[in-house]
Amino acid sequence: MSHKQTVLIVDDSQAIRDLIPARLKGLGVHILAADSGAAGLEMVRLHEPDLVLLDVNMPGMSGFEVCQALKNDPQTHDIPIIFLTGSDELLDKVKGFDLGAVDYVTKPFDPVELCARVRAALRTKALMDMLTNQAQLDGLTGLHNRRYFDERLEQELDAGRRYNRSVGLLMLDVDHFKKINDEFGHPRGDEVLRRLANILVTFCRSSDVACRYGGEEFAILLAESGSEHTFQCGRRLLQAIRDSRDLHSVIGRPVTVSIGAASVQPGEGRMLPSVLVDSADRALYAAKNKRDCIIADTGMTSITSAAG
Amino acid sequence: MIRDPQRDLVASSGAGQAPLVSTLADDPDMAELVQVFVQELPQRIAAIQEALAEEDLERLTSLAHQLKGAAGGYGFSPITEIARLIEHQARDRMAGEMLRQTVDELADLCRRASAC
Numbered sequence: 001m002s003h004k005q006t007v008l009i010v011d012d013s014q015a016i017r018d019l020i021p022a023r024l025k026g027l028g029v030h031i032l033a034a035d036s037g038a039a040g041l042e043m044v045r046l047h048e049p050d051l052v053l054l055d056v057n058m059p060g061m062s063g064f065e066v067c068q069a070l071k072n073d074p075q076t077h078d079i080p081i082i083f084l085t086g087s088d089e090l091l092d093k094v095k096g097f098d099l100g101a102v103d104y105v106t107k108p109f110d111p112v113e114l115c116a117r118v119r120a121a122l123r124t125k126a127l128m129d130m131l132t133n134q135a136q137l138d139g140l141t142g143l144h145n146r147r148y149f150d151e152r153l154e155q156e157l158d159a160g161r162r163y164n165r166s167v168g169l170l171m172l173d174v175d176h177f178k179k180i181n182d183e184f185g186h187p188r189g190d191e192v193l194r195r196l197a198n199i200l201v202t203f204c205r206s207s208d209v210a211c212r213y214g215g216e217e218f219a220i221l222l223a224e225s226g227s228e229h230t231f232q233c234g235r236r237l238l239q240a241i242r243d244s245r246d247l248h249s250v251i252g253r254p255v256t257v258s259i260g261a262a263s264v265q266p267g268e269g270r271m272l273p274s275v276l277v278d279s280a281d282r283a284l285y286a287a288k289n290k291r292d293c294i295i296a297d298t299g300m301t302s303i304t305s306a307a308g
Numbered sequence: 309m310i311r312d313p314q315r316d317l318v319a320s321s322g323a324g325q326a327p328l329v330s331t332l333a334d335d336p337d338m339a340e341l342v343q344v345f346v347q348e349l350p351q352r353i354a355a356i357q358e359a360l361a362e363e364d365l366e367r368l369t370s371l372a373h374q375l376k377g378a379a380g381g382y383g384f385s386p387i388t389e390i391a392r393l394i395e396h397q398a399r400d401r402m403a404g405e406m407l408r409q410t411v412d413e414l415a416d417l418c419r420r421a422s423a424c
Contacts (some may be wrong), residue, residue, distance in 0.1 A: 018344070107377030108385070
């Protein structure tokens with residue numbers, strides 16, 4: 001694991017909030033603390049820590065209530081929780097596991113035991129993160145895969161409906177890809193896809209989602225992007241691909257792509273994944289007739305960019 | 309008189325006026341924190357005695373619970389043990405002489421607590 005993991009302590013006792021960081025110093029983790037259940041809940045949502053050390057017995061919102069809230073929220077569901085409990089409260093320990101905690105530490109705690117339990121929980125979390133990450137990535141290009149794209153598309157459209165925001169989509173297909181494979185062999189074809197993926201990664205904002213949609217087809221999901229913005233993004237991307245020596249050097253001549261652009265906005269048609277994908281696909285199909293160009297599917301009208 | 313074996317044990321181990329030195333006295337990582345903890349003990353005891361005087365057993369339970377969880381971590385296991393006793397007695401609503409005595413013992417231990 002390359003990044004520093006974060007541990008959040010939620011305990012109403014200042015003495016405990018002081019003690020734990022001193023005891024975990026050797027682990028090289030980043031430590032946050034909250035002094036109540038409600039504050040802890042807020043910090044989890046804000047910082048998405050890798051582990052929560054959660055006191056059971058707190059005035060106001062108890063540790064159990066915090067745990068339940070975290071486990072009921074898909075955003076925080078997978079964050080492991082270790083309960084801090086009194087050594088003589090057997091029922092609390094059992095209840096903690098029932099609520100989804102991974103472990104417990106009894107107070108007052110032995111520092112060696114505390115470190116060991118925290119380390120074990122963090123190790124598991126890092127492996128889970130890695131697996132989740134790999135399950136969402138395309139093996140060849142390192143971009144997100146189709147499965148992840150489908151999930152995110154739905155989330156973005158949900159958010160779009162809720163916050164009244166448009167969502168844009170670019171679909172991109174490599175021109176004459178079969179010919180490249182036939183002429184230069186598959187390893188060279190794969191290299192074309194990898195270098196194209198690099199261009200997409202550089203091009204995307206952090207809120208955009210670039211993925212390999214399948215074969216030589218790519219998709220870029222643009223959050224908060226109306227038809228005009230989506231089209232302009234696609235144009236810039238097309239130009240970046242035309243200008244990439246890195247890409248063209250793979251086969252010693254230009255590699256070109258066709259791009260279809262589409263967007264949906266609240267109040268204008270249905271904000272459904274199939275509507276947006278079909279629309280971008282339609283535009284891509286039209287672009288494929290011409291190649292090395294971008295076409296936007298804006299309801300009835302299509303805008304074609306001047307090629308070159 | 310009802311005898312409490314756990315309490316006899318604690319009472320006998322901490323008898324006298326000798327200082328109760330934290331078992332972490334030699335841990336440089338902890339020295340400062342232990343010092344702060346010791347400095348704050350009088351406040352904690354005052355709060356516990358106040359809760360007892362007001363017969364606010366719920367508050368007494370909660371204060372004893374906090375002290376129980378913290379003291380051992382700062383190298384004061386005997387304080388944790390007495391605090392545990394108070395927590396249980398207060399939770400079981402065993403107010404009266406026995407609880408008062410236990411709180412006195414705790415106050416005595418805390419007065420003698422020393423960081424080094």
